[in-house]
Amino acid sequence: MRQTYLFTSESVSEGHPDKVADQISDAIVDLFLSKDPEARVACETLTTTQKVVLAGEIRCKGVFEDGKWTDGALEEIEQTVRAVVKKIGYEQDGFHWETFDFENYLHAQSAHIAQGVDAAGNKDEGAGDQGIMFGFACDETPDLMPATLDYSHKILQRMANDRKSGAAPFLEPDAKSQVTLRFRDGKPEAATAIVLSTQHAPGYDEGEKEAELKKYVKDVIADILPADLLSDETVYHINPTGTFEIGGPDGDAGLTGRKIIVDTYGGAAPHGGGAFSGKDPTKVDRSAAYITRYLAKNIVAAGLAKRCTIQLSYAIGISEPLSIYVDTHGTSADGVSDEAIEAAIRGMKKLGGLTPRGIRMHLGLNKPIYSRTAAYGHFGRKADGDFFPWERTDLADDLKASLG
Incomplete structure (x- = not known):
């Protein structure tokens, strides 16, 4: 690194x-x-x-x-x-x-x-499609997510809450954020640039109203990012194009599944290519991406690595994954190899297997929980006061024991 x-x-x-x-x-x-x-x-x-x-x-x-x-x-x-x-x-x-x-x-x-x-006779439920899925975790934040994405999400969540509560009535629903951090030895050291574009009410693109909007955005950023990351050298680009009154579907067409990097790890890890939203959990694009995040997070939470990427692959109609791949990016604990982690995952009886049905049963995915995932990321956050099931770290002790 x-x-x-x-x-x-x-x-x-x-x-x-x-x-x-x-x-x-x-x-x-x-x-x-x-x-x-x-x-x-x-x-x-x-x-x-x-x-x-x-x-x-x-x-x-x-x-x-x-x-x-x-x-x-x-x-x-x-x-x-x-x-x-x-x-x-x-x-x-x-x-x-x-x-x-x-x-x-x-x-x-x-x-x-x-x-x-569908399951039939002696045939177990098969994967809904072929494909590759990735999960990732790192120790940059308490929720074991990439810091740049974590802060980008939280800035926009705060602004949406303020818009809906009336604390920032000049905001409209469409917005984008972007956070650039300088890292040293794998840890965030400074925020070098922050970009924020937000749809706004008429008139907030000039004079005192523009100044009010920009001050509000900077105040939100200061509340979200740790103070030691911000300095006089941080560059802010707030509504850099000027006016942003026309937004949402009126400003640009929208399609399901075009924000898969926003949905996952902000570019800090690979993505298999399949979108999540709109798919029931028999589709491994969704369920296997959730279980790989769960496994990667538990590996980091267990102290077995500081960073972990996991890949699974499937064939349509086939229950068992075709491959399991673990990469700890040279950050694994002493005496713990990536191959040993792969073997521990394969042998983890508590997991119940990595078949589509096994994943659904272990994580409880046959429930109507997906609307909450569809904005501000599928990983590393709480929704309605609780973590998603794939964010649990209840496998960490078992992993440590099997690799101890």
């Missing part, structure tokens, strides 16, 4: 058009799982000026049966979509929760996909 370097991560707010799409897709996942814990969902969302479009494949008892929608299902789906946009806060001429045009093109899941995924 280099002794000194700069690293940058970005985040986007819940009002960013791609994040609006992610939240709608995951609200549909939650709706279906609340009706049927074994529902199959692959829901993609498009958002643009005064329009939301759903497309994808589903199977769900009580909602979509024998190729037909049940009574009231279509109305409930539309109500769910509008409720998401209302909660985010869009009541603008170019995108209003109550008046946007809504189109629903969800349809039955392919029978050829279903035969590979």
